[in-house]
Structures are given as C-alpha cells and as structure tokens.
Amino acid sequence: MNISLTVNSTLRRLSVRPEATLLTVLRDELELIGAKHACDGGECGACTVLIDGRAVSSCTILAVAARDRQVVTVEGLAHNGSLHPLQKAFVDRGALQCGFCAGGMLMSAKALLDKTLTPSRDQVKRALAGNLCRCTGYQGIIDAVLDAADMLRGGTR
C-alpha cells in the first residue's frame, strides 16, 4: 500500500505491506534503528515513538495506520548536531547502562515535557510506566527527566 508519513520533519512516501508494523518500516525501510525491536507486543516500550505528539509503541501499530501522521523517533531529538536537553541530562546523570531502553525512555519523556515543564516526580514515573529498564533501577532516568525539565525552563538544578 502506498502511504505518506512525516518522519522527523521529512515527508516520506513509502510502499508498505499491510502487515508491516510502523517499527519494522522505520528500522528496515528508513534505517532508523533508534526504536528497538524487542517484545513486539507493546509491553516494554523500547520501540516508543511519538505520533502526533503522543507516545506510542511502534510495534503495536501497523505502518498503514500511521499514514499521514507526524512521527518523531529518537533520531529526531537532536538538532543540528546538538543534543536535546533530555539527551544531555541522560548523559550527565548516567541514566543508562546498556542503553537498549534509552531511546524509548527519551521519547516517553519527550511526550511528557511537551505537555508540562513542571512535572512532579510521580508524573515522570507515570509517563515512563510503559518503559522497562532492566539495568538502572530507574532512579537516574527519573532524575534526568526532572533535570531536563529544569533545563528547558531555563533554570539550573
């Protein structure tokens, strides 16, 4: 099926098979491998991307169902070679070990910070509840998201 979708601000015209998930199209057709292929069942959050600003597991949505939407992947976070405040905060806080979950964590955090720059710790936890990390114990990740919110507000922590 022929579809268009905007990925990281670039309009893409693609021919996709109906059974292809958005995840497989991103990874195999567009070579955007920041969204990870892990549980394939919407359980782990490693494949999280934004669709029209909302966090979605790209493994549970067919590519054709995302047609004409705005998709942002973790590759779309940095601008002109400089990291997004969330990415900087993840580095500064050591919010990753193996890094496999980080792309999804960043996108869920981005969806939250696009809605509010003054999230409570609980709101951060709630926003990340669909993302599993098997290394860090989450504390560094939550701290990093709160740091990034501070940075985006123009403050310091």
Place this chain on the structure above:
Amino acid sequence: MRGTFEYLIPSCIDDAIALRRQAGEEGRFIAGGTEIVPRMNRGEFLPTCLIELARLKELSLLDVDGGGLRIGAMITHAEVEGSPLTKGPWQALSDASGSIRSPQVTNCGTIGGNIAFGVPSADLVPPLLALQANLRLKGANGERYLPIGDFLIGPYRNALEDDEVLIEVRLPGTGENFASAFCKAAKYHGLGLASASVTAALTLREGRIRDARIVIGAATPVPKRVAEAEGFLEGKTPDENVLREAGRLVSAAAEPREDSIRASPFYKRRVLVPLTERAVARAVTRSRAQHGEDGK
C-alpha cells in the same frame, strides 16, 4: 513470519459495514490495534482482511447527551481519562482508564476495542456494567441498542452480528447523590493487567446505600454484577462490618480460572474483599463530596 492480508479503509460507518458484508467471515475490524497487532506479530492471529475503524470521525465523539454521556467507540483510554465529562457520577470509568499502565497503550487502545475484543480482564467493562451502559450497534439491517451485559457472551465472544459495528457507548443520566468508583489489584503499583477489580456504583440517601451496583472484574469469565452483594447493601449504613460482609459476598461470587495466569484463584478471592471495601467506601466518599450533606 506472518501472512499478508487485505487492509481496507472505509470512508464512513456505512462503508465499513458494507466492506464487512463483502468480506464475509474473513473480515475483521481493527480499532487501536493494541490487542490484535501483538497477536499478529506472534502469529496467533492471521487475518485475511482487516477493516480499519480508528480513523472514522463518526466513532470519535465524546459528549453529553441529554442527562447522559455518549462515548464513541474509537475514543481512546487517554481521552476517557482526560475528559472532564467522565468525572462526577461516572468517575469509575475514568478510574479504570487511568489504571492502565502504559501511555503507549492508553494513547491507542479504544473503549470500543476494549469492549468488543472481550478479554476477561478488560478494565473498562466493569464500570460500564455498573453504570448501565447501552451499546449502540449498527449493521446492514439498521441500528439497535444492547445493554452491555447482554453484549458479552463469554471470553472473547460478543453478540455482534457479522456485519455489525459497535458505534458508541451510552451512559444513562444519574440521579441525585449517585457516585461510582473502580478499584483493581495489579502489579506495577496497580497499573498492570488486572488480577481482580471491583466497581461500585451507588446512591447515598440519608446516610444509607441505595441501588448499589457491584461488579467483579477479571475474576469471572466475563465481568458480572453480584446480586447478593447489591441486595445486602440496600438500605445499609456503610460501616466497617457492612463493607466487609459485602466484600465476603463478592469474593464468594468469584469464578476464577484454576489456571489463571496473573494471580492464583486463592489470591483473587482474597483480594476481592478489600477491593470491595475500598470501592464501596470510595463511592460513598465521592457521593458525599459531590453532593454535600444530602448524602449524610
């Protein structure tokens, strides 16, 4: 890995119904995809024809209708939880949508999919039973309304005819001093798939419970009302002993599967007692908070 299929994009409800009719038994509707796409990925569900519903604007309305509420089948869990309309008397519904762990699911999963797919642990179904939801169905032969209790025939089975679509959920208006609450036990701080849930909807008049509706979720083949507990609560003052006895009656009405996955039958029966106490107490508190002294 898995086979291909036809993916059909209808332009309106009638078109969806016509496509379903043409496709015959092979045709299946797809809503948010959060249940069936994972099953397709695992090779457990191999459709030959999928008909998309998610983009139909006619199925995406959420508004007040008369004294009641009208929720389009493609309204997502996030929209149910986020709407100011699902508060007040209908708060059990908002509780249930808010109890789903991941934003990735609540942003895609729909109320219509939750009802029609028929998974026994569907969180929205128990509140809808307690709130006496009517389902508006449309097929080639016209429209009909069905109470949600008649819609659910068994696990993963519903009363939809082959060419029928679930269009919307209608919640009737509620009277003075009516309130509702949904409580569930689950992993991930109560945000995982339900091990068990209890929904209470009731009217509090002069300090006494009237017209209680108590629903078990995830501990029976399909969510069901517990007439014994409802009858027991009629006219009672909600003190500790009354709540505990209601919990005992709900627990006794459970029919957990012997091989249930998320929690043992023993655990489900046990946890239904405090869930009932909590749900009834919360509904009572809400009635007082929302309606003031009348409920005292």
